[in-house]
Structures are given as structure tokens and as C-alpha cells.
Amino acid sequence: xxxxxxxxxxxxLRVAALSTLLIAPLGVGVAWLLARYRWPGKSLVETVVTLPxxxxxxxxxxxxxxxxxxxxPLGQLLxxxxxxxxxxxxxxxxxxxxxxxxxxxRGCRVAFEEVNVRFEQVARTLGASDWRxxxxxxVPLALRGIVGGLVLAFARAIGEFGATIxxxxxxxxxxxxxxxxxxxxxxxxxxxxxxxxxxxxAAIAFVALWTSEAVLRRRGAPx
Amino acid sequence: xxxxxxxxxxxxxHFDLDVTARLSSITTGIFGPSGAGKTSLLEAIAGLRRPxxxxxxxxxxxxxxGDVHVPARHRRIxxxxxxxxLFPHMSVLRNIRYGAADAPVYECVRVVEIEHLLARRVTxxxxxxxxxxxxxxxLVTAPRLLLLDEPLAGxxxxxxxxxxxxxxxxxxxxxxxxLYVTHDPEELAGIAEETVVLERGRVVAVGKTAEVAGRPxxxxxxx
Numbered sequence: 053x054x055x056x057x058x059x060x061x062x063x064x065l066r067v068a069a070l071s072t073l074l075i076a077p078l079g080v081g082v083a084w085l086l087a088r089y090r091w092p093g094k095s096l097v098e099t100v101v102t103l104p105x106x107x108x109x110x111x112x113x114x115x116x117x118x119x120x121x122x123x124x125p126l127g128q129l130l131x132x133x134x135x136x137x138x139x140x141x142x143x144x145x146x147x148x149x150x151x152x153x154x155x156x157x158r159g160c161r162v163a164f165e166e167v168n169v170r171f172e173q174v175a176r177t178l179g180a181s182d183w184r185x186x187x188x189x190x191v192p193l194a195l196r197g198i199v200g201g202l203v204l205a206f207a208r209a210i211g212e213f214g215a216t217i218x219x220x221x222x223x224x225x226x227x228x229x230x231x232x233x234x235x236x237x238x239x240x241x242x243x244x245x246x247x248x249x250x251x252x253x254a255a256i257a258f259v260a261l262w263t264s265e266a267v268l269r270r271r272g273a274p275x
Numbered sequence: 276x277x278x279x280x281x282x283x284x285x286x287x288x289h290f291d292l293d294v295t296a297r298l299s300s301i302t303t304g305i306f307g308p309s310g311a312g313k314t315s316l317l318e319a320i321a322g323l324r325r326p327x328x329x330x331x332x333x334x335x336x337x338x339x340x341g342d343v344h345v346p347a348r349h350r351r352i353x354x355x356x357x358x359x360x361l362f363p364h365m366s367v368l369r370n371i372r373y374g375a376a377d378a379p380v381y382e383c384v385r386v387v388e389i390e391h392l393l394a395r396r397v398t399x400x401x402x403x404x405x406x407x408x409x410x411x412x413x414l415v416t417a418p419r420l421l422l423l424d425e426p427l428a429g430x431x432x433x434x435x436x437x438x439x440x441x442x443x444x445x446x447x448x449x450x451x452x453x454l455y456v457t458h459d460p461e462e463l464a465g466i467a468e469e470t471v472v473l474e475r476g477r478v479v480a481v482g483k484t485a486e487v488a489g490r491p492x493x494x495x496x497x498x
Contacts, residue, residue: 168360170356170358170360171360171362173318173321173323173347173354173356173360174354174356174360174412175362175373176322176323176346176347176348177321177322177323177347177348177350177352177353177354177413178348178373178374178375178412178413178415178416179348179349179351179374179375179416180348180373180374181348188373189362192364193363193364
């Protein structure tokens with residue numbers, strides 16, 4: 053593999069990891085609120101969260117572009133703060149966050165719903181605060197699903213294409229990710245290069261899944 | 276123990292629960308057919324379900340009354356649900372210590388004779404062992420009142436006498452007051468001095484166990 057290809061791989065891993073890290077607290081929190089409580093505006097939040105899953109990714113990219121572009125509502129604020137988003141690595145992260153957030157929320161929500169509320173109720177009668185119940189009962193019992201959701205979100209971020217190309221472009225050395233590079237190679241007839249990158253993408257997915265399985269297996273022992 | 280339930284009411288699936296009773300025995304039975312609202316009443320007393328109306332007062336502490344609602348974790352009421360709800364990701368000892376990390380657990384462990392089980396995983400315990408661990412876990416917080424929901428359900432008939440013996444030891448040696456919920460009047464004869472009979476969410480009889488628990492239950496139109 054060429055230096056440029058290695059750069060693409062390293063860049064993709066970095067931004068996908070950052071994207072997953074950034075959505076993790078909010079995604080887990082939203083999933084928990086959706087799984088455990090009824091509140092006004094819940095179905096609206098459910099819909100907005102699911103939207104990127106059903107819209108064409110390019111359309112999601114367009115919405116993001118309008119949001120963070122120079123004249124967009126968020127873009128103006130960021131511009132004043134001196135932060136460029138569109139066609140930078142930040143836009144890549146943003147596109148990855150938007151596209152993988154629904155998968156994280158869905159995975160975690162199902163995991164939380166599968167935790168029997170009796171465990172949480174008993175913990176409360178034993179004097180535990182809401183936070184302690186969440187951290188010592190809910191999260192450990194839902195951990196398999198939460199980790200699964202994070203791995204899925206990370207994998208989705210690695211593969212992100214449609215929203216990224218709209219909001220971040222495909223700038224070599226700046227915003228080109230693995231998926232964009234494969235597309236380029238195919239377009240230019242560089243099938244060898246495309247297959248090399250495909251192999252790398254498959255290897256990343258394999259390692260991510262295998263690591264999460266191994267981590268969960270180790271946690272299985274009682275303490 | 277002095278427990279006042281004064282017009283405690285909230286809607287259930289097919290009818291409203293509405294309970295008024297003054298209980299003062301160290302062990303009180305709550306007896307009624309399945310679906311009479313027994314478990315829901317326990318949840319309200321434990322603070323896990325807020326009544327729409329009514330007062331719950333235990334030993335002159337107001338737990339529920341209008342705007343007052345003391346959360347479960349501040350009530351110090353032990354709750355042993357029918358399915359025990361032992362935390363499956365913790366050892367027996369960690370389950371028992373959950374309610375009081377620093378309190379001595381020896382008395383509670385000794386009274387139900389589970390010294391030899393402390394290092395075990397809860398998922399490897401038999402039904403009777405699980406029940407004893409659940410009892411010890413609830414006792415560690417030195418509860419003002421212990422709520423037992425169908426403590427013999429799902430256990431071998433041969434074990435019933437032993438579990439009842441442990442409950443009598445808890446009553447006599449630790450002097451812990453208990454509410455014992457069951458649909459089987461035979462269980463109450465050996466342990467509860469006083470019994471409340473519940474049918475379709477209403478108290479239909481209160482009195483000495485021998486007098487009220489034996490009488491046939493007629494519930495016209497009941498589910």
C-alpha cells in the first residue's frame with residue numbers, strides 16, 4: 053500500500069473513532085430515556101433520531117450542509133467563532149455522527165428495554181440513587197447491547213459515504229476516507245487499489261467485532 | 276410496626292386499587308386471588324409506584340400523602356419480589372453488600388444459613404438458595420418492614436417448611452416486621468397473625484389469620 057493509502061486508512065480510523073466517542077454519551081442517554089420514560093415530545097425525538105436511517109444519505113448530507121454552511125443557522129455561529137466545518141475533517145466527523153447515531157440509539161435502546169425493571173426497583177429499595185442504579189445495574193446488564201451498538205456505529209462511520217461527500221467533499225489528504233478512496237479507485241479503473249482498501253475495510257470490521265466479543269467474554273466472570 | 280394505608284388508590288389494568296387498612300402485627304398476611312392487586316400494593320408501600328391518592332404512613336413517618344412522596348431509596352423498606360431479582364452479574368456476597376457496603380452482614384447471612392454460598396454466582400443457586408440470598412440482601416439494610424411477594428411460589432413443596440422456618444427466625448431473632456403476600460391461605464396459617472383479604476383491589480376482610488384466610492373467596496365477575 054502507498055503512503056497516501058495508509059494515510060487514508062489512518063485518517064478514517066481516527067475520525068470514525070472520534071465520531072463514535074462523541075455520540076456515545078448522548079446516544080446512550082437518549083436510548084435510556086426512550087427505553088424507560090414517557091415524556092412530551094418523545095415521538096418527535098424518536099422520528100428525528102431515526103431520520104438519517106431512512107433518508108438517502110446524500111439528503112442527510114444536504115441537510116447538514118444547510119445547517120453548518122456559512123449561511124446556515126449553526127454555520128453562522130461557528131463562523132463567528134472562527135471554526136470552519138464544511139469541506140474539513142470536522143464535516144467528515146459530523147456526517148459520520150449523523151449517520152451512525154440512529155444505529156447506536158437503536159442498539160442501546162433494545163438493550164435497556166431487555167433489562168428487567170425489577171432489578172432496578174430492588175436496587176432502589178436497597179437505598180441506591182438513580183445514578184448508582186444506572187451505573188451498577190442498568191449499564192452492566194445492558195452492556196452487551198451497548199457495546200454492540202457502539203461497534204455498529206463505528207462500523208457504519210467507517211463505511212460512511214453519501215453524507216460525507218456532500219458536506220465534506222472528497223479532498224485527498226484532507227477529507228478523503230476509506231469509502232471515498234475506494235469509490236475513486238473504482239472510477240479510475242484502479243481495481244487493485246480498490247481491492248486492497250476493501251481488504252483493509254474488512255479487516256477493520258473483523259477486528260472491531262472480535263475485540264468487542266473478547267471484551268464481553270472477559271466481563272462474564274462474577275466479581 | 277404500625278402501617279397505615281388510608282385510601283391508597285391508583286388504576287390497574289381492569290379496576291382501581293383502593294386500600295384502607297391499619298396493620299400492627301409483626302407479620303401480616305395479604306391474601307387474595309391472582310390479579311387482586313397484591314403486588315401493586317406492595318410496590319406502592321415500597322415507594323416504587325406513586326399512588327394517585329391516599330396516605331401511606333409507617334411508624335409515624337409519612338411516606339405518601341398528597342404532594343409528599345418519599346422515594347423508595349429513602350424508605351428503608353425491604354422488598355423481596357416473587358422472582359427474587361438477584362443481580363445476575365454479581366456474586367452472592369456482592370448482592371448482599373449492595374444495600375450497605377460497610378454494614379456488618381454476618382447476622383443476616385447467619386439467620387438464613389448461606390455462609391457457604393457467598394462466593395457463588397447467583398445463577399448457579401437453586402431456587403431455595405436464591406430465596407435465602409434475596410432475604411439476606413434485603414435484611415442488610417435493617418429494614419423497617421420486609422415485603423415478601425409470594426415467597427414460596429415456584430419452590431418445591433418440600434422446601435416450603437424450611438423457608439417458612441427461616442422467615443420465623445427473621446421475625447423472632449431479628450424482630451423484622453413482614454408483609455407476606457400469597458394466594459394460598461395455608462401458607463399464612465403458620466406465620467401471619469393478622470391477614471388482609473384483597474379482592475379486585477379492595478379490602479374485603481381484615482382480622483386474625485385463622486378467621487379470615489380460611490373463608491372461601493367469592494369474586495363475582497372476577498378475571
